[in-house]
């Protein structure tokens with residue numbers, strides 16, 4: 001349900017001089033008055049979307065919009081259009097992510113009770129193309145936005161224990177899915193599982209984000225309202241009409257410790273029909289939805305290998321240009337994300353039947369796992385990834401519900417699918433200081 005806001009948004013973006021371009025927003029030392037940037041961020045209420053040294057980190061909550069159900073994307077789009085349309089904007093930066101922005105995280109399914117959310121922070125630190133800026137946002141009657149606080153040391157997680165749901169049960173379910181696929185009910189179904197990581201003490205989100213960003217610099221490290229992780233999969237980014245999407249499907253997880261050996265083995269294994277078919281379903285589902293929105297769209301002829309520390313994926317990039325609507329406007333990044341979601345990379349093929357099978361057979365409520373996560377700006381431009389390789393912070397802040405899944409096709413072997421999810425949990429487990437899953 002949409003609540004109308006009468007508040008008038010003010011946003012101001014300005015460059016901060018003297019911040020070196022080789023510094024990540026998560027590095028603890030910035031050679032300016034923003035020294036010890038990360039340690040000065042509040043330990044809660046952070047929003048983040050950072051890849052390597054570029055991205056946005058927001059803090060302070062100026063406005064929050066929550067919604068659920070089939071209209072969640074439309075509701076959130078309306079909220080943001082209304083708030084940003086009348087905004088009084090002084091943007092001296094004019095780079096992707098400058099000016100007013102909202103961070104968002106959306107439920108995977110129309111049926112989850114876990115709300116989807118858009119958060120408008122009071123302050124955003126942004127970095128793009130080596131330039132660094134700050135955006136402040138406020139309402140007419142609001143006090144000045146929050147400044148960075150006094151430094152507080154980052155707390156490394158201690159004594160985290162992990163409890164995963166039963167391996168046998170999950171493999172049995174995957175076996176059922178394989179049977180149903182072989183019986184012709186669907187071509188591909190993505191099945192996920194969860195695991196509970198708990199500590200006696202509150203987890204320091206700043207530490208987890210810093211760890212993920214440092215170890216997975218080619219992934220998008222995200223945190224929105226307790227949903228956090230480092231995803232390698234970009235659902236869509238749009239900037240001035242240029243769109244980009246990175247589809248992943250097909251995963252190699254054997255880590256021999258020797259990079260060249262792994263890449264060679266991945267090349268061999270992923271070329272097999274199981275993985276290339278799985279990948280093709282995901283690319284086809286993207287193209288089918290994106291091409292009607294674009295005047296041009298190009299997709300890699302052959303997938304490439306995306307090498308990450310824990311897994312190697314088959315990946316394809318799609319790049320295109322958006323068409324204009326009759327009134328001259330363009331579809332927003334959030335509207336594109338809504339149209340694309342759920343792709344076959346996280347749902348399956350055909351989409352409707354795959355989602356029914358997930359509903360019927362998957363034991364966990366995905367909540368916002370595998371849903372779009374990212375940010376939107378006043379023009380509708382923005383970046384949305386899939387909330388993978390992460391989890392949802394528990395209400396008390398002392399644990400994370402971790403999620404991982406994989407695409408099941410007729411040739412899938414349940415035992416290997418389990419091992420693939422173990423590899424996909426590794427980034428968060430390492431950030432939590434847990435070596436192996438128990």
Ligand SMILES: C=C(O[C@@H]1C=C(C(=O)O)C=C[C@H]1O)C(=O)O
Pocket residue numbers: 190192233248249250251313345346370388389403404405406407408424
């Ligand atoms: C479902 C996940 O990942 C997705 C499934 C993949 C696969 O089945 O090969 C690969 C990348 C993602 O699209 C996950 O990480 O939990």
